[in-house]
Amino acid sequence: MRLPGAPLPPRSCLDRGTRSPTNDTEVNAMRAAAWHRHGVAALPVADITDDWLRQAITNEANRRWGRRNGENHHGR
Template identity: 40%
Template sequence: MSRPTCALARVIPPTPASEDDLRSMRAAAWHKQGVLAVSLESVTDSWERTLLEAIGSRLYGRRQPPLTGGPQHGR
């Protein structure tokens, strides 16, 4: 879908990428830049998942648990 070409087009937020668009972007990043973007949930082998999680933690720090709307206990 193309963006509108009217004067108000700059105030319209971009549409979110579809799953197919995201997959294409990940494939292009891999082929052009050697960057691998993988969801840990998509890795079924526990050894591979552990390896990827360790690499991500080393490079970017440990992942934080997702925030929920309720109170956070144990802090």
């Protein structure tokens, strides 16, 4: 309970539930910023239409960071 006229509690990045979920426009803006500022490309693998390129990117990501949880292993 807050007293009338009392100051608001301090804001914190740990305070969950005060911000709405990130939308697609904001995510794309963050991807663009990562590319322009840091040279990091964040691409959704499902959006890559070339089979060979998609598999090459998946292989490199698996090599660097390990397989994703819930990844389809195609029978392996």
